Amino acid sequence: MKNLTRYSRLVLAVCLCSVVTFANIYWIQPLLPLIQESFHLNSLDTNLAMSLPLLGIGVGLILFASWSDAAGRSKILLAGTGLGIGVSILLPFAENYSIFLILRFFQGVFLAVCPAVAVPLLREELRKSWLASAVGLYISANTLGGLCSRILGGAGATYFGNWNAAGYILGGISLLFFVVIYMLLPEQHHFRREKFCLRSCVHGYMSHMKRPQLLLIYLLIGLAFGTYVNQFNYLMLTLSKAPYYIPSDLRSLLFLTLLGGTASASLAGRFSKKHRLISGVITGLFMMLLANICLSFSQMPMIITGLILTSVGFFFCHAQASTLVGRSVNAAKGSAMALYSLFYYAGASLGVFALEPFYQVWGWQGIIGCTRIALVLCMLWVILYQMVDREKADPVKTV
Incomplete structure (x- = not known):
């Protein structure tokens, strides 16, 4: 990692954050029938397992986009992603569906930090000639994270016979990724703090x-x-x-x-x-x-x-x-x-x-x-x- 340039470390860290974010949001989508069976739910309650984290992302985007202008983007990116992964690790242990849904909502709120600050962070720290390709890689990472996690979740649940196993696997992989992100993400050099004004x-x-x-x-x-x-x-x-x-x-x-x-x-x-x-x-x-x-x-x-x-x-x-x-x-x-x-x-x-x-x-x-x-x-x-x-x-x- 020491041999990577600062620009490469930044782009790689942001892309890994994107993979982790959308992997942890969407991994459960092919497992909705198993969730329904496990918690004995109707179809509406089952679909809340996907709806609530997406609502959380919408709420978190507004919060983190404004907060990062005043507090700095790198620190908030690490904090939000870390908290989101922490919720992901707790999720498979939830035995009550109400607690499960609360965790899913806050998972969405915390993981909203990546879509909220990723592009502004890249725009501030990269040369203009690098920005278009970096944003393209970031968007590709969005798709890659959501796609791979769905396939991994489906395969893991089928192999082990329950949705919880897929959650354990994804949580462990996400934790390893976060360690890599923490080691890669450089400090910001070009951030200009703005005073937050609610009005x-x-x-x-x-x-x-x-x-x-x-x-x-x-x-x-x-x-x-x-x-x-x-x-x-x-x-x-x-x-x-x-x-x-x-x-x-x-x-x-x-x-x-x-x-x-x-x-x-x-x-x-x-x-x-x-x-x-x-x-x-x-x-x-x-x-x-x-x-x-x-x-x-x-x-x-x-x-x-x-x-x-x-x-x-x-x-x-x-x-x-x-x-x-x-x-x-x-x-x-x-x-x-x-x-x-x-x-x-x-x-x-x-x-x-x-x-x-x-x-x-x-x-x-x-x-x-x-x-x-x-x-x-x-x-x-x-x-x-x-x-x-x-x-x-x-x-x-x-x-």
Whole structure:
């Protein structure tokens, strides 16, 4: 490690933090049927195991983004990640489901430190020529952590016969990673402390919320991600029952379809050079709607095709929407993006409450139907966005 340059140590440490963060959030997703069986739960309570940590991330993003401006990013990154891993180690020992959910929520709050401070840390400490590639590696690490942990969790639970074993394995690996992160992460040299002012933060958030176009994008991405991530949750429950009876290790392999989203993120960048960003948003939504039709069939080849198209469409839409928010504001960009992330994760957390009634009445086809309604609503919001944009560009003059 001593032979690595300071820049390489920083990028590697941040990427490992990203792997640990998203691994500890998503490892349990393919194991939801086992959680349901272990704690004797209904489908709504089972899905809270994924919803609450995502809500925690949304809350933690707001807290850590503001706090790190005043206290420094490296120290907060280590503290938050360490506390998050500590919760992960405790999680498999929880015998009461209420305690389990409380731990999952605080796990999300603490682990939100990485998505809150990683990019600002890289931006402050790296040369501009390094930044684009470093951020690209960081985003790839997000996908890698979530994907590998799902596969590891599914395989571990199948091999040992319970979800707790997968938690022990992931907690041990995360602890080893944290030791490496602690040894790698260099001290900040270019951090400029800013005085925290609650009034200015609230003013920045409120000013963004008063802009109709930004609010529409926030609502759109919250609804899109809410249906996307919870659709996977209900699919895991569906595939564990008749007529599929697919075990955890094989169910977890379905998350390899997320790699379609990784590929679409790069395509989104090329698309935005030739077309408007809002056109990219609607293109992604159309791909998700096409995927929704594929998922309505019960054959596994169609389900796999639908999952790939869903990932491609969602991440294409997400890349365009997040860029659109960044380009739409000239002041308080940090708070604008923080609100975007808050709606993003809050949508994922609350989406289960919209999908659950449909699942109870119509099962998997109900999930497909509800998702289709949500996507059509998102498209209507895009039309509203364009109407507002047209009015701003060509205001009506009144006498």
